[in-house]
Amino acid sequence: MTRIITLFCIFIAQIGFSQSAESYLEKIRNNEALLTAFFQQMPKGGDLHHHFSGSVYAEPLLERAIAEDFYLNLETMAVSKTKPEKGKWQTFSSIKNDGKLDYYEQQVMQTWSIKDYNGSVPSDDQFFDSFMKFEPTIAGHFAEGMLELKKRAIAENVSYIETQLSTIPCDMNVSDLVDFNTKLRQAASQKDEKAVLKLLDELYKSLQKKEAKKYADDFNTNFLAKLHKDLKIDDEKFTMRYQNFVLRFMEPVDLFKNLVIAFISSSESKLTAGVNIVSPEHGENSMKDYWLHMVMFKYCHSKFPDVKYTLHAGELTLGLVQPEDLTWHINDAIYIAGANRIGHGVDIAYEANSYDLLKYMAQKNIPIEINLVSNEFILKVKENRHPFTLYKEFNVPIVISTDDAGILRSNMTEQYVLLAKRYPDVSYETIKKYVYNSINYSFIQDTSVKKQLIKDLDNRFKIFEAKFSKN
Template identity: 25%
Template sequence: MDEWFSAFKAQATPAQLYGFLQHMPKGGDLHHHLTGSGFSHWWWDIATDEAHNGGYRYYTRTLAKLCNGYGTNAYGPMPEHLLFHTVQQSTYNALSDCKKSEYTALSDLTADQQSAFLDSIRLDKPYEGRNEFFETHWQRLGDLTRNPHVQAYLLLKNMQAYQLEQVTYLETQVNVKGMLYPDGSIMQAEQALQTIETMLASQAATDTGVTVRFQYALLRFLPDAEQQLRWIYAFVDAHRDRYVGINFVGREDNDKGYPLRFLPVLRELRQAYPAIALSIHAGEVDEPNHHVRDTLLLGAKRIGHGLNTISDPQTLLLMRHGPYLIEINLISNLLLEYVKDFTEHPFAEYLRTGIPVALSTDDRGMWDSTLTDEFYLAVTRFNLSWQELLALHRNSLQYAFIAEPAKRALIEHWQQQTAVFEQKQITHNTVYHPSQTGQFICRYAPKVCSLATGDKYE
C-alpha cells in the first residue's frame, strides 16, 4: 500500500486525492469544541425553528444606537459596536425600549441581514484573525450557547457529517452548567445533559455509527476558575459514562490563566476523586514559554496545539515516544495567525521525531472546514506517507480518553475497515470523488483556497 499511495499522490488530481482522504476510514477527532463546531447555517436552522429548539425565540442586534448603558450578558459588557449579538426572548424582554430597538427577531431578518449574521460567526475575511475570533465570535452567539436543544442539534449534525467522512470517534467539549429555560430561569445541569442524552439515544444518532464522549471545558482565566474546577470535577465524576476528561480553554496569552495557577487545586481534587484525564490547551502562543512543561506537571495526558513546544528542547525530549499526545489543528493555527504559513508549523518535526500527534479540527464551524481538510493539508503540505497517515488515525484512537474495552473495540473496527479499504485500492484502484455533502478545501475561499500551493493570505 505504501508504494501504491506514493504513486497515487503523484498522479491524482486534487479532487481525487481529497475524495480518497474523505472516504478513508478515520480514527477520531480529539480536539473539538462543540459550540465552535457549528456551521453558520446550522446555527440559523435550529435558532429559527421553535418547534425543535425547545420553544426559544431569538433576537439579534442589527443596529447600534447611543442608548444609556451597554447592558450585560454572560460575557460581561456588550461593546456598542458588536452587531449580531444574539439573545433569547427573556433577555430581550428585560432590555430598555431603546436597546430593544437595536435588535430584530432572527425570523424577521432581511436576506442581506441573514447573510451578514451567518458571516459574523465564521472567520472568512482576509483581515480577520485571532482577535476577531476570541473577542467577537463567541460573544455574538450569546444566549444560543445556553440552550441544550441547540447543543444537541449541533452534536447530531457533527455526527452525521463525520459519518460521511468515515470518522469512528468524537471526543467533544460540552458544557451544561448555566443553561437557560425559555423564560430565562436557570436549568439544572442534569436536565441539560439529559436533553443531549435523549438525542444521543435517538435512531438518527445511532444510525451515524459515531461513538461520542464528552470533555468538560474550564475557561481558565475566570476569576473564580478554581471554584469552577471543583464543580466540574464533581460533575464529571458523577457522569463518567459520558464525560471522560476535563479541558482548560481560553486565550493562552491571557496570563490570568497560566497553568501553574491550578496546581494546588488539582492536587486537592486528586485527594478526593479517582483519576480524571486532562487534555489542556498549551503552547498556542507566539512566544517561547514553559506552558507545555507546566501543563504536563498539572497531569495532562494530551496537549492541545502545542505549537511552541518546538522552542523547549527538554520538553520535546520528554514527549518523544512517551505517554503524551499533541492535538494538531493546522487550519486553526493558520487562521488565528499563530503561523504565517505551514513552513513555520512544527507538525512534521513532531511527527517525524517520534512525538505522538493526531489531527483534529478545533472550531471547525467557524473555519468552515472538515477533518478531511486537515488531512488534505497534511498530505499536500508535508508529503505524508501511508504509514504516517495510519499512525495519525491510530493515535487519535489510542490516546482517546474512552474506557479501555470500548477503545479496543474502536481500534479493531478501524483496523478492519482500513484493511478492506486498502484491499479495494490495491485490487480495484478505486477512484473516489468528494461527496456532494462534503466540502472541498477551496469551499472556504479566499483565505484557504490557496493552501495547497501557498499558505499566506493575500
Template identity: 30%
Template structure:
C-alpha cells in the same frame, strides 16, 4: 490491492517500507483527488472538538428563526426573544434579506479575515458571544450535527468538549470565595456548599442531550442517520478566564462527574490562553488540576497549552506552558501545542512527551486563523520528526468553516504522507480516554498488535477466544477493531 484501486483513479504511489506494498502518494494528488481521498479515508476519531463552535452559521441562523429569536443588525449577533429596539429584527428576516444573512454568516465565522478590521484571533474568540444564543438550548441538536458529519467522513469516535453545569458550578465557587490558595480548604468548602449535588444535574443534562440527538437522527429505526454509529465521550470544559474560586469549582465538579459517569472521560481548560487572567493564573491552574486529579492518576486531563505566538503573547508566556501542563498538571494530551519549539528546553520536552506517549492535538486551520501560524512555521512536522504522537482535529469547525477531512487534506498538502495520516487516525483512538486495554502493544508505532489478536487485526470479526474477549471487555479495543476493519476495506478499494 491498494495499488490496483487507486491506480484506477489515476493516483500516484510510493512503495512502503521493504517495498512489499504500495501506498497512495498524497503529495502528487490533485486538489480534487486529495479532497475525495481525505473524505473517504477512515480517520479514527476526533479528540479536539468544541461542539458549540462546530456548527456552521447557516444552521445556527436556521435555529434562531425556528426559536423566534432576534438579530441585532448593529452588532450582528443573535439575541433571546425580541425586545423593542431599532437595532433588533426578527431572525426570520434573514430569509429575504440576503445582505443581512451574508453579514451574519461573516460575523459567526472567519471566512473573511479582515472582517470589521478584526484580527483572525479577535474575530474567532468574539464570535462565540455573537452566536451563542442561537445554540443555547440546542445541545442535542449540536451533538447530532457533529456526529453525523463525522460519520459521513468515515469517522466514528468523538471526544466532545462540553461545559456541564458551567454557570451553576461557577456560582457555587463564587459563593464559597477564594481560600487564599489552600486547595484542600477550597475543595472542602465547595463540598460543604453542595457542589457535588451538581453531578446529578450534569448527568441528567447529558441524558437529555443524547436522547435529543438520537431522536433527531432516528437511531434505532430503519431511517437512522449515519451519526448513530458514532461512539461519543465527553471532556469537561472549564474556563481559565474566571476568578480562581470559580475555575476551581468547575474543575472539582468535573472530576466528580468523571468519577460518576463513564461517558465523561477527562478535563479540559478553555478560553484564550493569552487572556490576562489566563497568563496570570496559568501556574495556579496547573496546580489545581494536579491536586484534583492526583497528577492525572484519578482523572485524565487533555489541556489546551501552547496555543500562543509572539503576535499575541510576550516571550515569557511562551517559555513553559506546555512543560507545566505535562510536568505539573500531569496532562495526558496537549491541545494545540503550537509554541512548543519556543519553550525552554524544547528538544528535551519533546523527547519526554514522545517517551511518555503524550499526544498533541493538531489544529492546522485554527492555528492559522487565530495565531497566523501555518505551513513550515507550524510544528506539526517537527513533532512527527521527534516521535511525539499527534492527531489532527478541527477545534471549532463551524467558525473555521472546515471539517476533519479538510484538515487531513491540508496536512497532506503541507507535507504529511499517507503513513502520517494513517498514524493520525490510529492515534485518535489509541490516545483517546476510552476505557480498557488497547488493541496495540505499541501505540504510536502500530507494529505489534496485542498478543491475543495477533494476525487478526483488520479482519471482519475476531476469532472466538482471547481476541474476542479483549474486544468485548474494552471500549478502546472495540473502537480500534472497527477502525482497522474500515482501514483494511479502504485500502483494498472497498467503499
C-alpha cells in the same frame, strides 16, 4: 464533492487498480482535488480536539434564530431571546419586513464564522468573539447539533468524536469564599505551590459542604446520559464521548469550583472523557492565573487520580504575547498539571528546554493534538512555521483534529489534505498511524468500546485499501 469522487474513481480505473494506497498518495501529493477525494474516503478514526458549539455550522444556528424570532444586534451581530436594554436590537421578523433580511443574514454568517473573512478585524478576535454572539441559539438545542455532527462524521468516515459539549450548570453560592481569590493569587505570585495547595484543600472542603457532588450528578444523569441515550448517539458506525471543561477567564474560586465539579462528573460517568480548560490562552486572566490553574489541575488529580485531562497549552505565537510568555505554558501543563494530552502546543519551539520537553512527551506517550486549519487562521502559523515537524522529529505521538470546524468552515478531511500536501515526507503509513492514535490515545473509559473502535478501524482500512488492489 460528487465531481471530486468521480474524478478519483476515473483515475483509479485508468491505473487499473494496480498500486497501493501509499503509492497512489505519493502520485497525488500536489493535487488538492485528488487528495480531497482520497482523504474523504479514508477512515479517519477520532476527532479528539473538538468544541461542540464551535463545530456546528452557522447555517442551522442562523435558521434557528430566524425561526424563533431572536433579537439581532445590528452592530455586533449578536443575538438574544429577549431584548437587552442597551444596543441597537431588532427582531428578525421586523428585519424581514424591512426587506433587509438577506443583508443581515450575510453579515451574521461573516461574524459567526470565518466565511468571506477579509482581515477587517484581527483573526483571533474574529474567532473567539464569535462564540458569545451565537451562544443563545445553542441553549436547549444540543440534540440538533449532536445529530448534525454525527451525520457529518459518518459521511466523511470519522468514527469517534470526543467533544467538549457544555459547562456544568452550577448556581452554588460562593460569596463567602471570595477572599480566597486574593489569597490564591498572592501565593501564586510567589510560586508558593505548598501554600496554594493548602488553600485549595480548604476550598475543596468548603465545596464539599456546599454539595458540589449534586451538580455533577444532576449533569451526568439528567443531561448527559439522557441526551446520549435518547438520541441513540452510539451505534455500529459512530461513537461519541464528552469532555467536561472550565473557563480560563473566571476568577480563581469560581474556576476551581467548576473544576472540582467537572472532575467529580468525569470520575462517575463512563460517558465523560476527562476534563479540559478553554478560552483564549492569551486573555488577561488566562495569562495572570495560568500557573495557578495548573496547580489546580494537579490538586484535582490528587483527589481523582483516574480522571484523564487534556490541556490547551501553547496556543500562542510570537507577536500575540511577549516573547517570555512563550517559554513556559507547555512546560507547566506537563510538569506541574500532569496533562495526559496537549492541545495545540504551537509555541513548543520557544519553550524553555524544548528538546528535553519533547523527549519527555515522547517517553511518557503524551500526545499532541495538531489543529492545522485552526492554527493557520487564529495564529497565522502554517507550513514550516508550524511545529508539526518538530513533534514528529522527536517521536511525540500525534493526533490530527479539527478544533472548531463550524466557525472555521472546515472538516477532518481538510486537515489531512493539508497534512499530506504541506509535509511530503509524511508517508501513508505514518498518516495511518495518526488515525489509530486518535483512538488509542482517546480518553474512552470503557476498554471494550475502545477495542471495538480499533477493530472497526481495521475493517474500514481493509475496505479502503482494497480499492487500490488488483482485480
